[in-house]
Amino acid sequence: MPTTWPQGPAQPPLAGSADSIFPALEALLPLVQKPIQYVGGEVNAVAADWDDADVRWALMYPDAYEVGAPNQGVQILYEVLNEQPGVLCERTYAVWPDLEALMREHGVPQFTVDSHRPVGAFDLLGLSFSTELGYTNMLTALDLAGVPLIATERDESHPVVVAGGHAAFNPEPIADFIDAAVLGDGEEAVLRLSEIVREWKQAGRPDGRAGLLEAIARSGVAYVPSMYDVEYLPDGRIRRVVPRQSAAPWRVAKHTLMDLDEWPYPKAPLVPLAETVHERMSVEIFRGCTRGCRFCQAGMITRPVRERSKAGIAAMVANGLAKTGYEEVGLLSLSSADHSEIAETTTYLADCYEGSQTSLSLPSTRVDAFNIDLANELSRNGRRSGLTFAPEGGSERMRKVINKQVTEEDLIRTVATAYGAGWRQVKLYFMCGLPTETDEDVLQIARLAAEVIRVGREVSGRRDIRCTVSIGGFVPKPHTPFQWAAQLDHETTDARLAKLRDAIRTNREYGKSIGFRYHDGKPGTIEGLLSRGDRRVGRVILQAWREGARFDGWSEHFDFDRWAAAADVALADEPIDLDWYTTREREHAEVLPWDHLDSGLDREWLWQDWQDALDEEGVEDCRWTPCFDCGVCDQMGTSIQIGPTDLGLPGLRVGESAEPPLPGYVGQPA
Amino acid sequence: MSRKPPRDHVAPVQRVRLRYSKRGRLRFASHRDFQRAFERALRRAGVPMAYSAGFSPHPKISYANAAPTGTASEAEYLEIGLAEVCDPEDLRRRIDEALPPGLDIVDVVVARTSDFADRLQASCWRIELPGLSPAQAQDPLDRLLAADEVFVERLTKNGLRTFDVRAALLMAQVAPADDETSACAILTVVLRQVTPSVRPDDILAALRSVAPSPVANGWHTPPPLVTREMQGPLVEGGSADAIVVGDPLAADREADQT
Numbered sequence: 001m002p003t004t005w006p007q008g009p010a011q012p013p014l015a016g017s018a019d020s021i022f023p024a025l026e027a028l029l030p031l032v033q034k035p036i037q038y039v040g041g042e043v044n045a046v047a048a049d050w051d052d053a054d055v056r057w058a059l060m061y062p063d064a065y066e067v068g069a070p071n072q073g074v075q076i077l078y079e080v081l082n083e084q085p086g087v088l089c090e091r092t093y094a095v096w097p098d099l100e101a102l103m104r105e106h107g108v109p110q111f112t113v114d115s116h117r118p119v120g121a122f123d124l125l126g127l128s129f130s131t132e133l134g135y136t137n138m139l140t141a142l143d144l145a146g147v148p149l150i151a152t153e154r155d156e157s158h159p160v161v162v163a164g165g166h167a168a169f170n171p172e173p174i175a176d177f178i179d180a181a182v183l184g185d186g187e188e189a190v191l192r193l194s195e196i197v198r199e200w201k202q203a204g205r206p207d208g209r210a211g212l213l214e215a216i217a218r219s220g221v222a223y224v225p226s227m228y229d230v231e232y233l234p235d236g237r238i239r240r241v242v243p244r245q246s247a248a249p250w251r252v253a254k255h256t257l258m259d260l261d262e263w264p265y266p267k268a269p270l271v272p273l274a275e276t277v278h279e280r281m282s283v284e285i286f287r288g289c290t291r292g293c294r295f296c297q298a299g300m301i302t303r304p305v306r307e308r309s310k311a312g313i314a315a316m317v318a319n320g321l322a323k324t325g326y327e328e329v330g331l332l333s334l335s336s337a338d339h340s341e342i343a344e345t346t347t348y349l350a351d352c353y354e355g356s357q358t359s360l361s362l363p364s365t366r367v368d369a370f371n372i373d374l375a376n377e378l379s380r381n382g383r384r385s386g387l388t389f390a391p392e393g394g395s396e397r398m399r400k401v402i403n404k405q406v407t408e409e410d411l412i413r414t415v416a417t418a419y420g421a422g423w424r425q426v427k428l429y430f431m432c433g434l435p436t437e438t439d440e441d442v443l444q445i446a447r448l449a450a451e452v453i454r455v456g457r458e459v460s461g462r463r464d465i466r467c468t469v470s471i472g473g474f475v476p477k478p479h480t481p482f483q484w485a486a487q488l489d490h491e492t493t494d495a496r497l498a499k500l501r502d503a504i505r506t507n508r509e510y511g512k513s514i515g516f517r518y519h520d521g522k523p524g525t526i527e528g529l530l531s532r533g534d535r536r537v538g539r540v541i542l543q544a545w546r547e548g549a550r551f552d553g554w555s556e557h558f559d560f561d562r563w564a565a566a567a568d569v570a571l572a573d574e575p576i577d578l579d580w581y582t583t584r585e586r587e588h589a590e591v592l593p594w595d596h597l598d599s600g601l602d603r604e605w606l607w608q609d610w611q612d613a614l615d616e617e618g619v620e621d622c623r624w625t626p627c628f629d630c631g632v633c634d635q636m637g638t639s640i641q642i643g644p645t646d647l648g649l650p651g652l653r654v655g656e657s658a659e660p661p662l663p664g665y666v667g668q669p670a
Numbered sequence: 671m672s673r674k675p676p677r678d679h680v681a682p683v684q685r686v687r688l689r690y691s692k693r694g695r696l697r698f699a700s701h702r703d704f705q706r707a708f709e710r711a712l713r714r715a716g717v718p719m720a721y722s723a724g725f726s727p728h729p730k731i732s733y734a735n736a737a738p739t740g741t742a743s744e745a746e747y748l749e750i751g752l753a754e755v756c757d758p759e760d761l762r763r764r765i766d767e768a769l770p771p772g773l774d775i776v777d778v779v780v781a782r783t784s785d786f787a788d789r790l791q792a793s794c795w796r797i798e799l800p801g802l803s804p805a806q807a808q809d810p811l812d813r814l815l816a817a818d819e820v821f822v823e824r825l826t827k828n829g830l831r832t833f834d835v836r837a838a839l840l841m842a843q844v845a846p847a848d849d850e851t852s853a854c855a856i857l858t859v860v861l862r863q864v865t866p867s868v869r870p871d872d873i874l875a876a877l878r879s880v881a882p883s884p885v886a887n888g889w890h891t892p893p894p895l896v897t898r899e900m901q902g903p904l905v906e907g908g909s910a911d912a913i914v915v916g917d918p919l920a921a922d923r924e925a926d927q928t
Contacts, residue, residue, distance in 0.1 A: 022695070029698055030740050030893040036703050039695040041770050043710070271710055273696065273703045273770070325710030325768070357727060 018050060018121035021111050028102045036274045037065035038099065040113035043271035044323060046082040046089075047114070053088035054201060055194045057081050058112055058122040058159065060141060062134035063553060065093040065113070069270060070278040072332065073128045073165060076265040077186050087194050090114035090122075094137040095144070097550055097557075103144055110144035119145040123197050125159040126190065127178075129167035132530035133523075133553035135174055139545045142177065149542065151179050151226055156209040162193065162222060169254075169301050170478040170594040173530050173537035175225035179213060182222045183597060184254030184301070185287070187263055192221045214247045223252040223597060230535055230593075236576035238534060238591040253598040254301065256638050260287060261312040264319075271324045280328035280361070283316045284308065285345070289334035290630075290640075292619045293392065294403045294609060295431065297477035298334055301599045303632040305623060309645040310341045310348070317349060321358065328359045336362040337374060338623075340643035348649050350380045372417040386425040386468075387418050394430055394445035400616040401436055403609075408448065412455055419456035419465050426452065426467045432497055433474040433488030433521070435613065442496050445469060446503035450510040468515035469504065471497060473524035477531050479599040481609035483592060486585040487528045490521030490560075497521075522560035526552065528582040529567065534593035537581065539570035600638075602631030682720035682730055682751030686758060687786060687919055688765070689777035692743045696772030701736035704773065711768035712750075717761065720751035735790050735901065738869055743898035747790065747918065749781060782925035789918040790863055792840060794900040795870045797857040798847070807844045807855040810881035814873075815842060822875040824866075831866060835876045838868035840904070841913045860913055862904070870896045 029035035050056070059078055061068030068074065074091060081089035090112035095103065103109070109118040119125060119141065127138055142149050147158050154161075163171050164182040171181035182189045196219060200212045207214070217224040227248035231239040243250060257263060269281050286307040289299040308316075317329050329349070333339065342362075349360055360378045375387060391406050393399040399406060415426055430445050449469050456465045473493050476482045488496075497518050504514050529537060541549075544566035551557035567578040586592065588607055595603070605628075609619060619628055623642060633639050692699065699707065709729060712719055721727035730751030737743040762778040769775065799807060814820055819834045840860040847854035861868050874894065902918035 026695070027893065034700075035698040035740065036700065039698050041696055041772060043707075043714075043770055271707075273699050273707050275702065275706070279706075322714065325713035327713070357721065 018117050020116040021108055021118055022116040024106060024108045025103075025111060025116060028099065028106060028108065031102060032099045033096065034066075034274060037069075037093070038095070038111075038113060039273075040116070041273060042069070043325075044268040045114055045270060046078070048082055048088040048090075050088065050115070050117070053086055055087045055124075055198050056122045057087070057089040057124045057126055057190070057194070058092050058117075058119045059089055059126045059128070060092045060094075060119075060138070061128050061130075062094050062137035062141065064096060064551070065272070065274060066276045068093040069272045069274070070276045070282070071128065071130070072266070072282055072284060073130075073186065075270055076263075077126065077128075077190050078270075079266050079268065080187050080263075081190055081194065084191065084194060086198070090117060092119055092141065094134075094141065094551065100140060100144065100550075109146055110141045120147055120158065122159045123201075124162055124193065126162045126164060126186075128186075129163055129165040131553055132167045132173070132527055133558075134167070135177075135530060135541050136545045136549040136552055138174070138177065139542065140550060150176055152176075154179070154209060156205055156212070158209075160197070160209075160212065160216075164189075166298060166301065167531075169297070169597060169599060170531065170533075171223065171225065171597075172230075172535050172593040173533040173541060175535045176538040177541075178225065180216050180222035180224050182255065183252065183599070185257040186255070187257050187265070189221055189255045192219065196221070214245065217245070217249070218247040220249055220252060221255075224248060225535075228596070234575070236574060236580065238593060240591060241593075241596045251596050251598045253636065254600060256304075256600075256636050257287070258306060258638060258641065260284070260306050260308040260641075264308075264312060264316050267319065268323050269320050269326075271326070278330070279326070280330050281317075281320045281324050281326040282330045282332045283313055283320065284333060285313050285331045285336060285339050285342075286333045286642075289338070290622050291335060291338070291405075292403045292609075292621060294401070294481040294613050295392070295434065295474055295477075296334075297480050300480045300601060302334070303600065303630065304638055304640045306641040307339055307341075307643055309643065310345045310649055311645065313345055314348060314352075314649055318352075321353075327357055328361060330361045330363050332363060340623075341645065343374060343377075344649070346374060346377045350377045354380065372414070372421045375418065375423070376421060386427050387423055388427040388429060389414065390429040391448070392429065392431050393434060393441070394443070394448060395441040397616060398434055398437060398441045398444075400618060401613050402431075402434055403613070403618050405618055408451075411448070412451060415452050415467075416455045416459045420459040422460075424462075424465050426456075426465075427470055428452070428467060429470050429472070431474040432471050432500075432518075433493050433524070435476075435482060435485040437488070439496055439499055442500050443503050445471075446500055446507065446514075449504065449514045450507055453510040453513045463513075466513050466515060468517060471500075471516075471518040473519070473521045475524050475528045475531055478592070478594045479601060479606075481606050481613055483532065483606070484586040484588070484590075484610055487525070487582045488521070489579075489583050490525045493521030493524070519555065523552070523555070523558050525578070525582055526558075526560065526563045529563075529578055532593070533581055536571065536574060536576070540567045543567075543570040598635065600630075600632035600635040602629065602635070605630050680719075680721045680727075680753045682753065684752045684755045685749055685781035686752065686756070686761060687747060687749045687779050687781050687922060688762070688775055689919060690746050690748070691774045691776055692737065692741075692746060692772070693774065694742070694772045696770065697742040698740055699773070700739040701733070704736070705731075705733065707769065707773060708748075708765075711765055711773075715764040715768040717750075717765065718752055718754040718756070720753045732787075734787055735793075735863065735867075737898050738871070741870065741896040741898065743901075744776070745793070745898050745901040747786075747901065749786060777919060779919045779922040780926060782922045786918065789903045789921065790901055791904045792860055792862045792902070792913075792915050793898050794858065794860050794915045795873075796897045796899050797859065797870055797874070798895040798897075799855045799857060800894070801853055802855045803853050804844045804846045804855045807857060807877075810877040811842055811844055811857070813880040814839070814876055817880065820876045820880060822872050822879065824872060824875075826866065833866055833868070833872075835868045835872045838862045838864045839873065842873075858899075860915060870894075 061071045061074045078089050081087050092112045148154050160179045162180045163178045164186050168181045196215050213224050217227050227244050229242050233239045288302040288305040392404045452467050476485045544563050547562050719729040732749045734747045758778040762775045766775040820836045823832050838861050842859045845856045900915040903916045905914040905916040
């Protein structure tokens with residue numbers, strides 16, 4: 001059991017009080033890079049009164065401020081919580097190693113950027129994990145906060161550590177470090193958790209921390225890993241996962257927020273002073289995706305599709321621009337051009353903001369749903385950046401395996417139209433290491449890119465058009481049809497990409513017009529370990545962290561050898577190793593670490609989809625074909641919510657199109 | 671190309687000059703951070719900005735001599751071009767309300783004169799040195815003032831540069847902190863605007879270099895709190911003691927009244 005692990009560094013002396021640590025931090029800030037990221041003061045940040053609240057949350061995005069501050073999940077929950085009477089929420093982010101060292105030297109604890117309170121003083125610490133590579137940053141934050149890393153060593157003075165976000169759909173690798181995990185949409189879950197904590201505190205904290213965790217488990221609102229035992233077979237596979245107490249349900253289900261128009265968050269998006277990765281305002285236009293791409297965990301775990309109405313989108317854009325002053329609006333979703341009313345919406349918005357130096361973007365678009373009219377509409381009021389398409393698989397065969405139903409003809413036609421309409425630069429995104437993939441499948445990418453340039457030159461009549469091929473390594477994820485697949489080892493990934501690079505470079509006619517970007521396969525192997533790991537992987541994370549692992553999503557900080565060595569040490573007494581977790585194909589009967597966590601997807605349907613993948617058979621989208629019984633709607637009591645909507649767009653009078661809606665306008669339907 | 675040609679730029683019909691401050695925790699904002707915050711505040715406040723021409727029109731804003739990241743300031747200046755004539759005080763209030771607390775617009779005048787940048791000849795800096803008594807600060811300061819040249823090094827964008835700070839130092843004096851209980855010397859210096867610029871941290875580096883024993887004399891942590899108190903034309907009164915930094919907006923105000 002984890003209690004035999006070495007103890008972390010001593011608690012910083014300032015932990016324990018809820019007072020602002022800013023005076024102590026202020027003295028350190030002149031000594032670190034980009035100090036502005038630690039001072040808060042964002043436009044639209046909330047200054048809630050500590051003493052007026054009886055439930056206090058610290059929300060963490062476990063990466064640098066520049067990545068974490070724009071995160072929509074955190075911004076939404078921050079507002080939802082702060083709107084509640086008696087509930088307070090502040091934000092905290094990972095500190096860079098330069099400040100971490102100074103904080104340790106001077107005893108300054110992990111702090112929130114809102115009021116610079118010590119994270120250890122809050123009732124709950126919620127962490128939003130978009131990626132598994134943030135796990136080590138969670139350990140740094142807990143350690144700096146003076147919170148024991150191991151959940152069972154905490155007492156009722158410590159915050160309840162709650163994980164959420166997509167990576168929390170398999171929280172087993174961090175099961176020893178967290179108290180609870182919320183699966184799915186967080187909006188309603190954080191409100192219910194707040195209620196449970198409030199009742200427990202008002203009742204005089206019955207049974208201490210154990211009593212609170214039991215109440216959380218019993219409610220079903222979150223998964224409490226410490227209330228489950230995992231038993232293993234002699235060969236290392238899981239025998240079964242069993243609730244230890246009657247309060248703990250056998251399976252814990254995800255949350256699904258219905259009717260996005262009822263949840264127009266963030267209503268007042270944060271505008272950081274520091275530069276961040278997304279210098280724009282975002283409006284989530286729908287949640288979920290049923291395209292059925294088999295590699296895509298986000299598409300699988302966020303079903304069904306729930307669209308925001310066009311009137312709802314227009315109102316959020318108008319309100320958000322007035323409150324932020326941003327010059328760009330991103331219409332976010334997993335596949336934005338799939339919104340049933342996207343054309344009307346973008347035309348309307350482009351008309352509204354014509355002449356106002358406001359641009360629109362659709363960060364995620366599919367080749368087949370995209371049309372160039374849409375692209376032109378988007379670039380009407382702003383800069384024309386490049387277009388990005390994601391065929392994902394290089395060969396027609398590969399695209400059938402992954403169910404990315406885009407034909408080469410579709411792709412070439414779309415790209416040709418783009419070049420013909422004056423676009424000069426197109427980016428194509430692919431994956432390497434997909435199940436059943438061979439060198440030949442990946443080499444098809446070179447041929448496809450050359451064809452794109454050939455047709456592009458023909459259509460545009462110019463030779464200065466370019467195409468960039470960008471490649472990511474495929475990592476099999478839980479709750480997808482590929483959850484059983486073997487991950488390609490990083491040596492083969494690298495060798496395959498080297499062949500592709502050579503094939504592109506040696507093309508005399510088109511090679512110079514094709515850019516090639518890829519990363520080596522090693523980080524993907526560690527992501528694979530963390531994605532499909534079980535509780536034993538927690539020891540690897542702790543060992544790697546003790547050896548200095550931080551900011552593992554950043555190539556300049558990631559160290560594969562440190563992780564491989566940590567796996568060797570931490571798994572030395574087990575019949576399993578790093579390869580066992582990554583490059584091993586799983587069988588149907590194997591108990592997967594996340595089988596007791598319910599994403600709504602029927603396990604048998606996933607298995608069948610995996611078999612269909614191997615047979616290169618596709619599956620349609622249930623938005624426009626009959627239900628194919630993935631199981632989600634039945635299991636969760638939900639249904640698809642898409643247009644057309646009868647709520648009209650706010651009236652736009654001819655001749656007044658240069659005026660954006662008035663500040664403060666909230667966009668009631670006309 | 672189906673793309674529309676670049677829109678006509680919106681020519682300014684009025685130029686205004688703003689004095690703003692950078693206070694408290696927002697002194698850690700870099701100049702680029704301030705620029706983004708300011709441009710967004712203009713949009714939130716609905717200020718009718720003039721824009722440059724081209725595919726990427728930019729609002730007409732000229733920034734001058736930004737204080738270094740980490741130093742506070744009561745006297746930063748910028749000029750904006752407007753597409754409509756605005757009342758200066760109303761403009762000041764609207765932009766100030768749109769900016770986060772700590773970034774404050776303290777004065778606005780309509781530009782009536784040219785050569786504004788040339789009027790920013792010198793700055794008066796207040797440097798709080800916690801942990802250092804006035805007596806400990808006085809000795810190195812006397813040595814610095816007695817020297818003809820004192821060279822310091824600073825890492826700039828173009829590499830490590832060595833330059834003299836003495837010539838730019840027009841005035842310097844030490845006083846105790848207002849509350850005399852805390853050991854904190856207050857150093858006030860007037861620095862001429864030169865190239866490469868001589869900044870307060872260069873003066874501190876020079877003081878450390880001339881102090882007989884910097885560590886023993888307390889010239890170490892915690893970092894000093896530096897504030898630019900004034901920036902403007904040099905108003906010389908005959909002797910070094912009488913050097914005064916004037917108000918760079920005064921000329922516009924006077925021109926407005928005549």
